[in-house]
Amino acid sequence: MIRVIKLYKTFKTPDRRVVKALVDFSTHVKKGEVVVIIGPSGSGKSTFLRCLNRLEDVDRGEIIIDGENILDKKADINKVREELGMVFQHFNLFPHKTVLENVMLAQLIVRNRTKQEAVEISNGLLDKVGILDKGNAYPAQLSGGQQQRVAIARALAMQPKIMMFDEATSALDPEMIGEVLDVMKTLAREGMTMLAVTHEMGFAREVSDRVIFMDEGQIVEEGTAEHFFTNPINERTKLFLSQIL
């Protein structure tokens, strides 16, 4: 479903140093696969997700989603993004819109659904993430966990083929992490193709098909969650895991 071939991405820092975020990065994700990406900060995990929906421009390489090279100049990036749901660390809900409007807006102006359809779908999704009663509240009136669940519902409303989670639980208070992870687990079990940057190894163990450990823009080690718990091979992997587990 997703094929990434020899991706390179560099950033220029304000003091003109060049930071290599992704170096010769290749991977593929099958339909229905749940992939967890772990690694120290600055290892390129988020950059990888952001390159997939072109929030970042890639230096070189290929990203093929459903047979289409999305880095091609002819590719309609808005169409590509409709199929890629993204959930951000800081939720990024639209603060001037109610919860229901947040979930409905893109359905109306991107998917061109009727208002009635959008309301039905939105309420269904809000029910699914457990905050149906908050439809008329504004994001600022919700807790972090509730906001992130709205953000998930908002992404799902586009009925994407792939969902990406960029440290979706990192900005949450500890007691709210569980409610967001539960929603993510439900999605994974329903067969959604998922890419999740997270350090929640419990989540990885429960629902992931594969874990990728990244460092300095490259894949260092790759395998099942069990593999990482029982016999990680690389020294850097071991060191990293000893710190987060």
Next chain:
Amino acid sequence: MLFNRRSIITLAVLVVIAGCIYYFLTKRGITYIWHWESIPEMLFYYGTKSAGETTPHLHLGVLMIGFILTLKISVVAIIFAIILGTILGICRLSTEPVTRGISIAFVELIRNTPLLVQIYIIYFFLGSMLRLSAFTAGTAALAIFEGAYVGEIVRSGIQSIHKGQMEAARSLGMSYSKAMRHIILPQAFKRIIPPLAGQFISLIKDSSLVSVIALADLMFQGQQAVARTYSAFEIYFTVALLYLVMTSVLSMGTQYIERRLSISD
């Protein structure tokens, strides 16, 4: 809310200032004979306007006629300043160097030359080429001048919105323009209401400059009335008060809007 504490304090300060001026004039031995009685008929008068009118009616006096024209000029100029300013603000942030360059050059050119000169240029040069009326030329000059400032305010407003908002909108498949229209601009405008209000208050006051192209606004009517009656103090105080009414209403209006929009905070 018309008589909240702030407006009462403002009024009290004005009365004290007026008192000081009066005291100063009399103490210095300047004998000025006040003719306040001639002011009301400059606002409203009851009678017949032309020979054709048989029954007397309530008519607008010269200052009210000027007041209404100033109001018209200001409202039209504000609307066009918002439109121009939004376009300038968005272009200023474009990744396209030419678009950005034009916007920067325009803003700098307009902001760094006097409005009075611009009014003359637009009226005498463009006005005679394009056959613009004094109203069109004067209002256009104001809208362009204030639009340049509004452009900078809009730019700062857009820049103040966290970039995660644009990313979230784009990741949902919205185009740049849809994201701007539905996500970024509504939030930016809410945030820039206070500086915009200040700018529009300036606009109302700056509109007095269009009197130089014989546009019969409040200032022009005031000057004419002074030339006729020599009651300079009374008339200019009244003119100032009428400007104050317009700007205060705008101030209160924007405070009301701000309160209304703060429900989502």
